[in-house]
Amino acid sequence: MNPKKLLLLTLSIFIFFTSNTFAEVTLPKILGHNMVLQRHKKVAIWGTAAPAEKISVAFAGQTKTTVADKSGKWSVKLSPMKASFTQREMTIKGINTIVLKNILVGEVWLCSGQSNMEYAMRKYSKFQTAVKGNKPPEDDLNTANNTNIRIFLDRRKYMAPSPEHLGWDTAIGRPIVDFSAVGYYFAKDLYARLNVPIGMISAAVPGSRIEPWIEASKLEFEPKLKNGKILDKLGTDDGDAGKFYDTMIQPLIPYTLKGMLWYQGESNCFLNENIRYAYKLKTLIESWRNDWKDKKMPFYFVQIAPYNYSASKDRPLTAEQLPEFWEAQKLALHLKNTNTIAITDLVDSIADLHPGYKWEVGRRLSLLALNKAYGETNVVYSGPTYEKMKIVNNSIEVTFSNIGSGLSSRNGRSLSWFTIAGADGKFVTAKAEIKGNKVIVSAPEVQHPYSVRLGWNEAAQSNFINKEGLPAVPFRSDNPWDKLFK
Known part of the structure; x- marks a missing residue:
């Protein structure tokens, strides 16, 4: 074989093996020093290396091993762990070794x-x-x-x-x-x-x-x-x-x-x-x-x-x-x-x-x-939320969930931004009074009410809250999409 061709072939083989056999383990940006790992779940650790390269990941007393696939990708999952304030190290080994420091376990x-x-x-x-x-x-x-x-x-x-x-x-x-x-x-x-x-x-x-x-x-x-x-x-x-x-x-x-x-x-x-x-x-x-x-x-x-x-x-x-x-x-x-x-x-x-x-x-x-997410059901997280309505004579009785320790007005005044309409769909400003976990809504102009709305305007900042101070969620009882969405 021509000496020059032999040299080129040798160099090609060397480059191939150094780029594939001796590729360093690489981690995605999200895996690094100071990170927090999720408690109570299997924790994913992943990266790239040379194809077929053996990889080990050691953290908190456990070691997981794997082999990189044909494309050089690898991943392991650490077993679920309890929350920990201990600043620990994670060691990832392949051809090279990476040590990530100051890692906590939590949420x-x-x-x-x-x-x-x-x-x-x-x-x-x-x-x-x-x-x-x-x-x-x-x-x-x-x-x-x-x-x-x-x-x-x-x-x-x-x-x-x-x-x-x-x-x-x-x-x-x-x-x-x-x-x-x-x-x-x-x-x-x-x-x-x-x-x-x-x-x-x-x-x-x-x-x-x-x-x-x-x-x-x-x-x-x-x-x-x-x-x-x-x-x-x-x-x-x-x-x-x-x-x-x-x-x-x-x-x-x-x-x-x-x-x-x-x-x-x-x-x-x-x-x-x-x-x-x-x-x-x-x-x-x-x-x-x-x-x-x-x-x-x-x-x-x-x-x-x-x-x-x-x-x-x-x-x-x-x-x-x-x-x-x-x-x-x-x-x-x-x-x-x-x-x-x-x-x-x-x-x-x-x-x-x-x-x-x-x-x-x-x-x-x-x-x-x-x-x-954490099951603390005693924590009130939302203001009054529309549940259902009932027509009672010339008024509408609206029932709410998420009432907390009770319904209230933020400023002590009559509830604002309630509107009501008859079958013609013409909404007018309504009087709204709190009765237990319900609100009674009416308007003199609407003798036969059909629909009720709260805060149905881009400027609406209703004073209707629960006693925890959380605002009522805007709604319209005549929502056309709720029964159509899937």
């Missing part, structure tokens, strides 16, 4: 959505100028000192594997500045009740619609209503389907989680969406749960805040567009282990798309998680 949640979820702690000064309710009890931006709350800020351009393994931080000092305020306060309040380490992953992008958060192929279907009507294919909406899923969600899979928090919808509300959004949200929930192989994973979302969408110059929206969107969000409650919080009372101006009461949003989400 891990993913929070995602658009700007109101991304809304960072650096905007703390806006919290201090909030008009309603209590201010945050302390300046967490400058005084936070709990090393048992850990945060991971998912940045779409920086999710590639990193040899430094430094994606996670303690929620103290500089790292907290850019982190989601809702996510941080959720963690802070959850920690106060559970007393276990809390890990929060924030993956949110300002202005994003829901479509970029869903794997594109999952949107390529035509929703069918229960009456047989078929909607247009969801994938035809120009929303950059899968854009953020590919770069921000997929790199997290299958990091073991307790649950997911979602605060998004303003961008889709501006597009005059209702039932179509309901199917997109359903698709997101089901597809993410499928990705994490946990069909029962808790998924909790925030009902977006009052805002004057009808002032939009881009589309002819009415003052009822937002209530209809709330209705679409609530249709996701047809899925098991989903729930929502209302924040109609946390707005100083309906001209502000980003109200500053993020500490209270985080607190309410923590109340919801405590009740539903």
Whole structure:
């Protein structure tokens, strides 16, 4: 053989074996120093290596071994563990050895959505100028000192594997500045009740619609209503389907989680969406749960805040567009282990798309998680929620769930933002009186009432609450979608 050809062949063989046989173990960005692992579940640890390379993962007295597949991918699952404040090391061995330090075991949640979820702690000064309710009890931006709350800020351009393994931080000092305020306060309040380490992953992008958060192929279907009507294919909406899923969600899979928090919808509300959004949200929930192989994973979302969408110059929206969107969000409650919080009372101006009461949003989400995900059923997590109505003479008797220790008026005045209509569908302002766990609604102009609504306007901030101070959830008894959604 020609000496030059022999040299080239030798070099080719050497390059092949060094790139495949001696490839180093690599970990995804989400696995790193300072992370929190989910308690009471099998914990996924994964990465890449050379094909057929033997890998071992040692942590907390257990060692799991595996062999990388033909493409170099490998994964193991650690056995379920109890919560632990002990700062332990994890050792991953292949051709090389990686040691991850300062790891805790506790509760891990993913929070995602658009700007109101991304809304960072650096905007703390806006919290201090909030008009309603209590201010945050302390300046967490400058005084936070709990090393048992850990945060991971998912940045779409920086999710590639990193040899430094430094994606996670303690929620103290500089790292907290850019982190989601809702996510941080959720963690802070959850920690106060559970007393276990809390890990929060924030993956949110300002202005994003829901479509970029869903794997594109999952949107390529035509929703069918229960009456047989078929909607247009969801994938035809120009929303950059899968854009953020590919770069921000997929790199997290299958990091073991307790649950997911979602605060998004303003961008889709501006597009005059209702039932179509309901199917997109359903698709997101089901597809993410499928990705994490946990069909029962808790998924909790925030009902977006009052805002004057009808002032939009881009589309002819009415003052009822937002209530209809709330209705679409609530249709996701047809899925098991989903729930929502209302924040109609946390707005100083309906001209502000980003109200500053993020500490209270985080607190309410923590109340919801405590009740539903952690079984603390004595925790009241929601304001009065419409259950049923009954026509009694010339009035409507409305029954509510989530009454807490009783129904009330926030300011002691007559209940506001109730309307009533006869069979003609013409709604008028109504008188509403509390009687036990019911509200009696009537209006002189409507002698034969047929339907009742609460807060059916983008500006509605009703004073109707339970005695725990949580606002009633807006509703209309003449909801056209509830019986059609599937």
